[in-house]
Amino acid sequence: MIGATPFAASFEDVRAAAVRLKGVAHRTPVITSATLDERAGAKVFLKAENLQRIGAFKFRGAYNKIAQLSPERKRGGVVAFSSGNHAQGVALAAKLLGVPAVIVMPSDAPAAKLAATRGYGAEVVTYDRERMNRAELAASIAAQRCATLVPPYDDPAIIAGQGTAALELIEDAGQLDVLLVPLGGGGLLAGSSLAANALSPGVRIYGVEPEAGDDWVRSWRENRIVSIPVPKTIADGQQTQAPGELTWPIVRSLAAGVVTVSDDEIRAAMRFAFERLKLVVEPSGATALAALLFGKVDVRGACVGVTLSGGNVDPATFAACISSLRA
Amino acid sequence: MIGATPFAASFEDVRAAAVRLKGVAHRTPVITSATLDERAGAKVFLKAENLQRIGAFKFRGAYNKIAQLSPERKRGGVVAFSSGNHAQGVALAAKLLGVPAVIVMPSDAPAAKLAATRGYGAEVVTYDRERMNRAELAASIAAQRCATLVPPYDDPAIIAGQGTAALELIEDAGQLDVLLVPLGGGGLLAGSSLAANALSPGVRIYGVEPEAGDDWVRSWRENRIVSIPVPKTIADGQQTQAPGELTWPIVRSLAAGVVTVSDDEIRAAMRFAFERLKLVVEPSGATALAALLFGKVDVRGACVGVTLSGGNVDPATFAACISSLRA
Numbered sequence: 001m002i003g004a005t006p007f008a009a010s011f012e013d014v015r016a017a018a019v020r021l022k023g024v025a026h027r028t029p030v031i032t033s034a035t036l037d038e039r040a041g042a043k044v045f046l047k048a049e050n051l052q053r054i055g056a057f058k059f060r061g062a063y064n065k066i067a068q069l070s071p072e073r074k075r076g077g078v079v080a081f082s083s084g085n086h087a088q089g090v091a092l093a094a095k096l097l098g099v100p101a102v103i104v105m106p107s108d109a110p111a112a113k114l115a116a117t118r119g120y121g122a123e124v125v126t127y128d129r130e131r132m133n134r135a136e137l138a139a140s141i142a143a144q145r146c147a148t149l150v151p152p153y154d155d156p157a158i159i160a161g162q163g164t165a166a167l168e169l170i171e172d173a174g175q176l177d178v179l180l181v182p183l184g185g186g187g188l189l190a191g192s193s194l195a196a197n198a199l200s201p202g203v204r205i206y207g208v209e210p211e212a213g214d215d216w217v218r219s220w221r222e223n224r225i226v227s228i229p230v231p232k233t234i235a236d237g238q239q240t241q242a243p244g245e246l247t248w249p250i251v252r253s254l255a256a257g258v259v260t261v262s263d264d265e266i267r268a269a270m271r272f273a274f275e276r277l278k279l280v281v282e283p284s285g286a287t288a289l290a291a292l293l294f295g296k297v298d299v300r301g302a303c304v305g306v307t308l309s310g311g312n313v314d315p316a317t318f319a320a321c322i323s324s325l326r327a
Numbered sequence: 328m329i330g331a332t333p334f335a336a337s338f339e340d341v342r343a344a345a346v347r348l349k350g351v352a353h354r355t356p357v358i359t360s361a362t363l364d365e366r367a368g369a370k371v372f373l374k375a376e377n378l379q380r381i382g383a384f385k386f387r388g389a390y391n392k393i394a395q396l397s398p399e400r401k402r403g404g405v406v407a408f409s410s411g412n413h414a415q416g417v418a419l420a421a422k423l424l425g426v427p428a429v430i431v432m433p434s435d436a437p438a439a440k441l442a443a444t445r446g447y448g449a450e451v452v453t454y455d456r457e458r459m460n461r462a463e464l465a466a467s468i469a470a471q472r473c474a475t476l477v478p479p480y481d482d483p484a485i486i487a488g489q490g491t492a493a494l495e496l497i498e499d500a501g502q503l504d505v506l507l508v509p510l511g512g513g514g515l516l517a518g519s520s521l522a523a524n525a526l527s528p529g530v531r532i533y534g535v536e537p538e539a540g541d542d543w544v545r546s547w548r549e550n551r552i553v554s555i556p557v558p559k560t561i562a563d564g565q566q567t568q569a570p571g572e573l574t575w576p577i578v579r580s581l582a583a584g585v586v587t588v589s590d591d592e593i594r595a596a597m598r599f600a601f602e603r604l605k606l607v608v609e610p611s612g613a614t615a616l617a618a619l620l621f622g623k624v625d626v627r628g629a630c631v632g633v634t635l636s637g638g639n640v641d642p643a644t645f646a647a648c649i650s651s652l653r654a
Contacts, residue, residue, distance in 0.1 A: 029356035031378060050605040051358060274645070278377040278607040278638030311605030318601070319646030 007190075007253075008246040011198035013160035014191060017064040018167055024096065025060050025164070028052050030172045035276050040292050042299040045173035049165055050281050050311030054120075056237075057165050057188055057309050058089030058152075064161030065150050066093045074099045076146040081138040083109040084237055085310055086152040091120035102147065104138045110314065153187030154244035163191025169305050170199040177302035180288035182309045183207030183216055183258060184238035186247030192307065193254035204256040208291040210235040210284075211260040215242050216251075220258050234263045234317075237284030237310060259297060261290040269293055270321045273308070280318065285310035334517075334580075335573040338525035340487035341518060344391040345494055351423065352387050352491070355379050357499045362603050367619050369626040372500035376492055377608050377638030381447075383564075384492050384515055384636050385416030385479075391488030392477050393420045401426045403473040408465040410436045411564055412637055413479040418447035429474065431465045437641065480514030481571035490518025496632050497526040504629035507615035509636045510534030510543055510585060511565035513574030519634065520581035531583040535618040537562040537593065537611075542569050543578075543585040550579075561590045561644075564611030564637060586624060588617040596620055597648040600635070607645065612637035 031046040049057040066078055077100035080090040087103045094101035103117050107126035117124055127137050142149045151158060165188065170176060179196050181189045189207045196203045209216050213231030219242070227242040243251070251258075261269075266283050269290035273281040281289070288306045291297060313321075358373040376384040393405055404427035407417040414430045421428035430444050434453035445451055454464050469476045478485060492515065497503060506523050508516045516534045523530045536543050540558030546569070554569040570578070578585075588596075593610050596617035600608040608616070615633045618624060640648075 055605055278382055280605040315649040322642040
C-alpha cells in the first residue's frame with residue numbers, strides 16, 4: 001500500500017491506545033531532580049512507570065491488546081506465559097475487561113509472584129522448567145480453549161500500548177533531545193520510538209540492555225536479528241535472547257542505537273533512585289537511569305527523557321542493592 | 328482586631344506561600360492505588376511529599392520563611408538546629424535564595440546527614456549532645472552573627488509553607504472527607520488544617536503520632552500543652568516532647584483528633600509503600616498511612632487524603648523494615 005507505515009504499528013496506533021487507556025492506566029508522574037540534573041549535566045525527565053498499575057509499564061500493552069479483542073474472542077479468554085510483569089499486566093487487564101485469563105508460569109516461580117497473579121483473578125498453570133516448553137504449553141492451552149495468546153512484546157497492540165508511556169512523557173515534559181528506554185524484547189522501545197519520533201522530531205532514542213544480555217547490541221552491529229543464550233543478569237525482565245521480529249525493524253529504523261550497562265551499574269542506579277529520588281525501581285527498570293548516570297550516551301546540555309520501567313523487586317534483592325557500597 | 332484570624336497563620340498566608348513556592352518546590356504527585364482503596368474501603372489520595380526536594384515537606388516551610396526576610400536579614404544569614412529534614416530544608420532554601428546558613432547538628436549525627444547538609448552549601452556547627460543545649464547554641468550563634476533563627480515548626484511562615492502540601496492535594500484530588508497527616512511539632516498539621524478547612528469545609532482532619540511519643544494525644548485529652556520525655560521510636564522525625572505554642576491552638580481548633588500508631592504498624596506501612604506503591608517512605612513519613620492501614624480512623628466509603636511526609640531513611644533501616652514479616 002502506498003503511504004502505509006512499513007511497521008507493525010504506527011504512531012496513530014499509539015494515539016488510539018492512549019484513548020483506550022485514559023482513566024484505566026495511571027498517568028504516571030514525570031519526576032525531576034536538581035541533584036540528577038547536576039550529576040548528568042542535563043535536564044532530566046523521569047517517566048515513573050514503576051508507579052504504573054501492577055508496578056510496571058506492561059499493563060499498558062496488555063490492556064490495549066485485550067480491549068481490542070472481539071466479543072467472541074473475549075469470551076474465549078486470554079493466555080500468556082510469563083513469570084514477571086507481563087503476567088500481572090495480562091491478569092489485571094483481563095480482570096478489568098471481564099475476560100478469563102490463564103497465565104503459564106514455571107512451577108518454581110516465587111510464591112509471591114504466583115499469589116500476586118492469582119490475586120488479580122487469573123488461573124495459573126504451572127510447568128516444569130526442565131521438561132516442558134512454555135510457549136508450546138501456552139499455545140496448546142490457547143487452542144484447547146479457543147483463547148487468544150497475549151505475547152509479551154511482539155504484537156502490534158502491545159507495541160502501541162507501551163508507546164503511550166513516551167507519548168505522556170513528551171506531552172508533560174516537552175520536546176526531548178534524547179530518550180533512554182530499557183530494552184528487553186523491544187515492545188517498550190519500539191512503541192516509545194513511534195511516539196517520540198512523531199512528537200519530538202530529531203530526538204535521539206537509545207535502548208539500554210544489560211551487558212550480559214546484549215542480543216540487541218550484537219544484532220545492531222550485524223544489522224540482523226542475532227540470538228544469544230539465556231543471559232545471566234540481575235535484570236530479570238531483560239533476559240530475552242533475541243530482538244522481536246516486529247520490534248526489531250521499528251527500533252532499527254527509528255532509534256539512534258543501543259547501549260549496555262553492567263549489573264553493578266544497575267545496582268548503583270537502584271541505590272541512587274532509593275537515596276535521591278525515593279523511588280523503588282527494579283533492576284530492569286533502572287537500566288536507562290544507569291546508562292544516564294554512567295555516561296553511556298552523551299547528554300551534556302540536553303533535555304533527556306528516561307523511562308523507569310518498573311518497580312517489582314523482592315525485598316531481599318532490593319535490600320542487597322541499596323546496601324551495596326558500589327554506588 | 329475585629330475579623331482578624333485568632334491564629335499565628337491564616338489560610339491567606341498558605342495561599343501566599345503557594346505563590347512563593349511556585350516553580351521552586353516540586354508540585355509533588357498525588358498517587359492512587361486500587362489495592363490501597365480496596366484494603367481501606369475508601370478512595371485514597373496520597374500526597375507524595377517524599378518526592379519533594381530534600382525528600383520531605385520541610386523544604387516548603389523553610390523556603391517560605393527565608394524568602395520573606397528583609398534584605399538586611401538575608402545578609403545576616405539564617406541559623407537552624409536539626410539533625411533531620413529541617414536541616415536540609417533550611418540549607419537548600421538558603422542556598423537557592425543566596426542566604427548564608429549555619430546548621431547546628433549533634434557531633435554524633437550520621438556522617439551522611441552531615442555531608443548532605445554541607446552538600447547544600449550550609450556551614451555545619453556540631454555540638455556535644457551530652458554537654459550542650461542546641462537551642463542555646465543556635466541562639467548564641469544567631470546573636471553573634473545577626474542571623475535569623477529558623478524554627479522547625481513554631482513559626483507563622485513555617486506553618487503557612489507546610490500548609491501548601493494540603494492545598495495542592497485538595498486542588499488535585501478534590502473535596503476530602505478525611506485528611507490524615509503525620510504529626511511531630513505540628514507545623515505540617517497546623518498548616519494543612521488551615522488549608523483543608525478552607526478548601527474542603529467539613530473535612531475531618533487527624534494528626535498521627537507514634538505511640539511512644541504521644542504528647543499530642545495527652546495534650547488533647549487534658550486540653551492543654553503537656554510535655555513528655557524524649558520518646559523512643561523508629562519515627563525519628565516525631566520525637567518532639569510537646570505541641571508547639573503556635574501550632575497547638577490551630578490544631579486543637581481545626582482538627583478532629585489525634586491518633587497513634589505503633590512502631591510495628593509504621594514498619595508495616597513502609598513495607599506496604601515499598602511493595603505496592605513503589606515508594607520509599609521514612610518511618611515518620613509513613614505514620615499517616617499506618618493509621619489508614621490499621622483502621623485508626625473510620626474512613627469507610629470516604630474520600631481520604633493521606634500525606635506521605637518524607638522519604639529520608641538510611642539503607643540499613645529501610646532494608647530491615649521491608650524485610651520484616653510483620654506486614
